[in-house]
Each structure stands twice: as structure tokens, then as C-alpha cells.
Amino acid sequence: MSRALFIIDVQNDFTEGGALGVDGGAAVAAGITEYLGAHRGDYALVVASRDWHDADNDNGGHFAVDDAPDFVQTWPVHCVAGTPGAEYHPALDTSAVDVHIRKGQGVPAYSIFEGTDDAGASVTEVLAAHGITDVDVVGIATDYCVRASALDALEHGQHVRVLTDLVAGVASESSAAALAELGHAGAILAESAAVEAGATPDASDAAEASGAADAADGAGPGDGDAR
Ligand SMILES: [Zn+2]
Numbered sequence: 512m513s514r515a516l517f518i519i520d521v522q523n524d525f526t527e528g529g530a531l532g533v534d535g536g537a538a539v540a541a542g543i544t545e546y547l548g549a550h551r552g553d554y555a556l557v558v559a560s561r562d563w564h565d566a567d568n569d570n571g572g573h574f575a576v577d578d579a580p581d582f583v584q585t586w587p588v589h590c591v592a593g594t595p596g597a598e599y600h601p602a603l604d605t606s607a608v609d610v611h612i613r614k615g616q617g618v619p620a621y622s623i624f625e626g627t628d629d630a631g632a633s634v635t636e637v638l639a640a641h642g643i644t645d646v647d648v649v650g651i652a653t654d655y656c657v658r659a660s661a662l663d664a665l666e667h668g669q670h671v672r673v674l675t676d677l678v679a680g681v682a683s684e685s686s687a688a689a690l691a692e693l694g695h696a697g698a699i700l701a702e703s704a705a706v707e708a709g710a711t712p713d714a715s716d717a718a719e720a721s722g723a724a725d726a727a728d729g730a731g732p733g734d735g736d737a738r
Contacts, residue, residue: 515643517623517664518543518559519650519657521603524596525562526651530589533652535679540600542677543649546703547607553708556609556641558634560623562590562656563597563613573619582681584619592616610637621659624667635667645670648698653680658689665697672699674706 521543523529526536551557564570575585590597592613599605612634614626624634638646646669648661657678664671673693680686694700 512644512670513555513642514553514645514647515556515558515638515641516547516554517646517648517650517660518557518603518608519623519648519660520560520562520590520652521600521650522561522590522596523598523600524589526600530587530596531681533679533681536651537600537602539649539651539677539679540602542703544602544604546649546674546677547604550703550706550708551607553706554647556637556643557607558610558612558623558637559599559603559605559608560612560614560626560650560656560660561597561599562615562620563592563626564588564590564615565617566591566594568617570615571618573615590615621656622663623656623660624663638667638669643669645672647672647674649674649677649703651679652686653678654682654685654689655680658693661693661698662696665693670699671697672701674703675700676702676704 521540524531526532526540527534547557564573569576572584573586574588575581578585580586610628612623612626612628614620614623620626627633628637646664648657648664648671650657657673661671661673673690675690680689690700
């Protein structure tokens with residue numbers, strides 16, 4: 512098992528005072544930093560995404576230009592590439608981030624899987640290169656980009672866990688619905704405080720059996736820990 516952390520769109524425009532700020536966004540930024548302080552070692556890879564829209568067009572109808580935004584399909588102008596609103600929230604410690612993903616250049620892009628890293632690699636390629644099998648998801652917004660990213664991760668065969676106290680949503684009703692949908696789709700919903708450092712994503716028999724097999728054959732990743 513090799514686990515990644517997805518930090519979804521913790522950007523100034525999605526936090527309080529931003530163009531599309533959600534309640535609790537700044538607290539999520541600080542909470543993720545605190546969580547990483549205790550759990551960075553649990554992750555083989557930390558991947559952070561940013562919405563990164565064009566300034567000179569409506570990004571495929573994503574920006575409401577002529578009409579008022581409906582906050583479902585059209586949105587106020589937000590996260591324009593290179594602007595302060597598109598930067599990570601200052602409370603998010605990005606020193607732990609291994610891979611930076613940008614998405615939404617000229618198009619609506621809710622899922623991190625729609626983006627690429629600085630070298631143009633897709634998230635699927637990045638995960639495969641690191642042998643990632645498990646993904647934890649945190650960030651903004653629960654009911655849009657967190658939801659889409661977690662659903663895509665499930666579809667790509669990842670074991671997915673959403674840390675429910677480290678996400679913030681646009682609206683409470685749709686956020687609750689998104690978490691319920693993710694649970695039904697196979698994601699584990701867990702509070703970060705319930706995550707033990709170095710623990711497997713859940714206490715399933717499969718995870719324990721796999722650990723036992725590693726110990727038995729003497730060639731498992733456990734060997735590397737005995738130093
Ligand atoms: Zn956007």
C-alpha cells in the first residue's frame with residue numbers, strides 16, 4: 512500500500528474574503544497544515560491542486576459574464592492564473608507538497624484528474640509512477656472539487672478516504688449530500704483526529720492480512736523500518 516494526500520484547491524479565492532470564498536476555508540488551510548505536521552510521514556506523495564483559469568475568456572462558460580452566477584454551473588470570476596486569488600492560502604504550508612497540479616485553463620475543471628503537473632503529466636500518470644493505491648482527500652469545496660476529485664479517484668481504482676473535518680463546502684446541504692454520495696460510492700469518511708499516524712486507511716482484514724504477509728515473507732516494506 513502506498514498512500515497519497517490530495518489537497519484540493521486551498522486557494523485565496525475559495526477562502527473567506529476571496530471571490531468565491533466558502534465558510535471555514537481558512538480553517539481548513541490551517542487544519543491541513545497542522546495535520547501534515549503529524550502525518551506527513553504517512554504519505555508517499557502529497558499532491559495539491561489549484562484552479563487556474565484564463566483571464567481573457569469565460570473558461571468554457573465557467574465564469575458568469577452576462578448573467579448573475581447560478582453557483583452551480585456558473586461562478587463569479589475566480590482563480591485567474593497569476594493573480595493573488597489563485598495562490599494557495601497563506602495558512603497552508605506548501606513545503607510538504609510534492610506535486611503541484613493546475614487545472615481549468617480555459618475550461619471548467621472540478622476534478623484534480625483534469626489537471627496536469629508542471630511538466631504536463633496527468634494525475635493518473637503521477638499516481639502510477641509512485642505506485643499509489645490509496646488516496647486521502649482534503650480541501651475545498653466539498654460539494655464541487657473535493658467531490659469530483661474523490662469520485663474520480665474511486666473510478667481510477669484508488670482506495671479513497673475523505674477527511675471530513677478538513678474540507679469546506681459552498682453550501683451545507685449540497686456538502687452533506689456530496690459526503691453521503693462519496694460514502695455510497697465506496698469512500699471512507701473519517702475525521703482527521705481518528706487517523707493514527709502510520710496506520711492503514713482503515714482497519715480492514717485485507718490491510719491486516721497484507722501486513723502479516725509482508726512480515727512473513729521477509730521481503731515486505733516492513734524491513735526498511737527496522738533500522
Ligand atoms: Zn473554477
